[in-house]
Amino acid sequence: DADVTQTPRNRITKTGKRIMLECSQTKGHDRMYWYRQDPGLGLRLIYYSFDVKDINKGEISDGYSVSRQAQAKFSLSLESAIPNQTALYFCATSERQGSYGYTFGSGTRLTVV
Amino acid sequence: AQSVTQPDIHITVSEGASLELRCNYSYGATPYLFWYVQSPGQGLQLLLKYFSGDTLVQGIKGFEAEFKRSQSSFNLRKPSVHWSDAAEYFCAVGVSYGGSQGNLIFGKGTKLSVKP
DSSP states (O other): OOSEEEEOSEEEEOTTOOEEEEEEESSOOSEEEEEEEETTTEEEEEEEEEETTEEEEOTTOTTEEEEEEETTEEEEEESSOOGGGOEEEEEEEEOSSSSOOOEEOOOEEEEEO | OOEEEOOOSEEEEETTSOEEEOOEEEOSSOOEEEEEEEOTTOOEEEEEEEOSSOSEEEOGGGOEEEEEGGGTEEEEEESSOOGGGOEEEEEEEEEEETTEEEEEEEOOOEEEEEEO
């Protein structure tokens, strides 16, 4: 099994629908992140969580919410999906200190029609 | 504000030729710098990182990068490119908060194409 697992891998949804992207990890890392990748824009941070009770907004949090259900699980929700949220979404984890050793999931490709 | 600039959106090199991908950063403190590679349809893989010490760092797959503080640069190099190196490459800087490790800020990426 992968260290960081994202589900689903691909999803097509309609405008206005609520959708949840899930991320689970077996690394035992405290910190988890959600990034969004758009062509030509690189990866932009949506939300990050340094532990279960510590959740922070990133660069582009509008239109998104997150839930850290446990150390190993970090979900990203789009309350009312819109077409410009069509993107590739990555979850990542890292240790608490020192190495910035990020482990990335394989990504979720979301299309909003 | 912290930022990472990758000036080249797309580079094409011939197989066997040398490669240099440029990265400039803006960060007030000592930077933690990274290069990641993303093959088509894949996640990101760490190529190498710089924290301190020797300014020339070696990574996986034959890549190296040189930190130049005076130029705020962290360019990625490879002496001889292979067709399998075709991918998108991201430079990133690790930011800290009050001395504690924070998150990564990524550049917009450079797409590398390799000609036979």
